[in-house]
Amino acid sequence: MAEAKEQPRIGVFICHCGTNIAGSLSIEEVKEYAMTLPGVVVAEEYQYMCSTPGQSIIVDAIAEHNLNGVVVAACSPRLHEPTFRIATQEGGLNKFRFEMANIRDQNSWVHMHDWEGATSKAKDQVRIAVAKARMLEDLEPKSVPVEHAALVVGAGVGGMQAALDLASAGIKTYLVEKNPTIGGRMSQLDKTFPTLDCSQCILTPKMVDVGRHPNIELMTYTEVENVEGYIGNFTITLRKKARGVLTPAEAEARGIVGGGCNGCGDCAEVCPVIKPNPFELGMAPRKAIYIYHPQVNPLLYTVDFDSCIKCGLCVTACGEEKKAIDLDVVDTFEQVRVGTCILAIGYDLIPIEGKKEWGYKRYDNVITGLEFERLICASGPTGGKLIRPSDGQIPKKIGFVLCAGSRDNTGGVAKPYCSRFCCMYSLKHAHQIMEKIPGAVPYLFYMDIRSFGKMYEEFYYRIQNEGAKFIRGRVANILEDPTSKNLTVFTEDTLLGRPLSLEMDMVVLAAAIQPKPEAERIRQMFGVSKSQDGWLLEAHPKLNPCGTTTAGIYLAGVCQGPKDIPDTVAQAEGAASAASIPIHIGEVQLEPYFAQCIEELCAGCGMCVNLCPYGALDLVEKDGRDVMEVTEAKCKGCGTCGGFCPGGAIKMQHFTSPQICAQIDAFLLEGGEQ
């Protein structure tokens, strides 16, 4: 295919990156070498190529030397490709006439102590980039419209905040929650540190706002079933789990005017099935038709069809006027179209019984921090009276085991990371028992007290001043007296250098936290990666902490990594802001890395259509025969089809076979005859 091509005129621009690159290899040698490469008409070097003067060098050189290709040898494309593309464009070229050689992350940082080797590798990298730059073509990004709606998955405090922000910015927001009520973990907490606000008191106004906001469509007891599409145009299939109870609106749709559930609870009263209430962590009962707690939103009963025996007593109790209960309903599916999505799917405690030395689930009086929250909470199973599970007595000496499964590299259920809020809630627990139980003494067994937030260190001071005992030693093991059910805690007071054996009435484990089990399925549907520690992966830990590597998907709260309420809310607002930008702009530009069908070569075999992971390819009839057609907006440029096509009929824009072959040749032939 001999096309009349313009002669390549390439400029090579080498960045010192301070000493990041220049400290490990010879910039001068690489520059001289670049000038010897075919097609290269100018080579420059500068201390910081990404700076304004650095970019001016590129812009000026394009005009002065009439360049048609730009190579920058610097850091990673992820960091500065957009910067240099803009410089290329400002110089008057199509912005895809730019190629980057990563001589920092992939060279100078790795070969920091090998000057000769790094210099030689940088020459290879520049030669390879120049080989591609000689074959670059003008490309135009494709612009697609953005749906004026957003989806938030998870209605804990993070999801609610994100939904409220989006909705208040004028965006139709679908807030999906798998549980029957919104509120999440925060609604299970009694008080919050360091202000000691009642958790429910500050949360319920938000729950009410969410329920009332005209732009929020709240969908509780609903799960995401399927995700299709791309930024601006996601089609989300939602599974509305069979609830067995009609809302007033649903009842009206059935012609029962003035009917539907009004939350009176007559049904639960007559229900004969008793099950543990997961909201109370199994410490209180619920019926097969239930609400989690009195402050649920929406106030709507739910039938647990796994335990319902369909006796029909509730239907009778509900009565002919409301007719709110229908035990024959099934799951229904609904599709919504949204422009962007925020995941705020929260966390679980680790199964701390896996750390056998502390005896959780073996010893009655060893509980978790979350169980403590329910026991000390006025709306909890004991009405806020902290009692020992073994005998209902009020504990006087309570041990708090910090870092229970956190900062632990032994594998199993343990987690190597710091769970970040356990120090602070344990301090708060210590305060609460001293406040509620006269003469009670909390013992905090700790390695480090990490009180890093605003007013947190002051809170630590306050609790110590109130009389809490701090023992710097990680708890080695706990033994239970089988008669009294008292617990003996063994550790070392590391500051005294003496082993310690202390008898406690009760022990609270500040258990580590981990991603929800369903996080894996959700992240795969939305195309989000996870980091080494299992949490969802942000696009950049510092510069893009709310975004993900999939355009249009954002993260909020603990699902991205352990964080407390202020940080969760802050990230939720950040995610909402980021998610609203494409919606407000109304269109997004897609990278033009689409597959293209060269129709004269296409045999219409259709193999690629089945291979495409994004459903972007179809067979269509043209001039009496079948050929493949690409839906460009769906194509992500992965190259699966291009790599497979037996006829070589699929061209991957910006990653064409000739371009890649030229790069391989340039590498293997050591810069000799091409």
Next chain:
Amino acid sequence: MATEKNYGNPELEAKLRDRYLYTDDTNPEFLNDVKKVSRTIAHMCYQCGTCTGSCPSAPRSSYRIRLFMRRGVLGLEKEALNDPDLWLCTTCYSCTDRCPRDIAPTDVIMAMRNLAFKYDIVPRNFLKTVQLIYTTGHGVPNNDVNRSAREKLGLSRDPPTTHSYPEFMPGIQKIIDHYKLKENADRILAEEGQ
């Protein structure tokens, strides 16, 4: 650097002894030696105290495993190897089971004992054990009390070990000779006049 004061009163002087840790007190190679011999990540200790809290020896003695971990990290070779507490570990491995950093503190102690032996720092009873194994194949050889107890239980007077099969003794002695254990034990005890 005034590392000594002179008040003429030995008791007072001992109390007022300079307790600064000086760079000279440390041997940076010590940590590497310990890691090499113990094959565990001794440098990763964060001093949480789980080891001492788990240790059955700690509440009954002055042995503090965490202190030895610290000495290893800081390279306090002399202090670690000359401390007689080094020999109070029963090698029960409770600390190794529970260490949250997945270090094997027991193996660190074993490594330090090995390194101490190179400087002839070994308690006498350990050396006598070596001699006993060399001559009988047992650290604690059978005796008449045991023999009659065994008879009462319907067992043979001697267990089916080197006591019953003395022909295996040369093999055991060959192994001990290879590591010069007996030779060194005899020498050190002789130097001490025992």
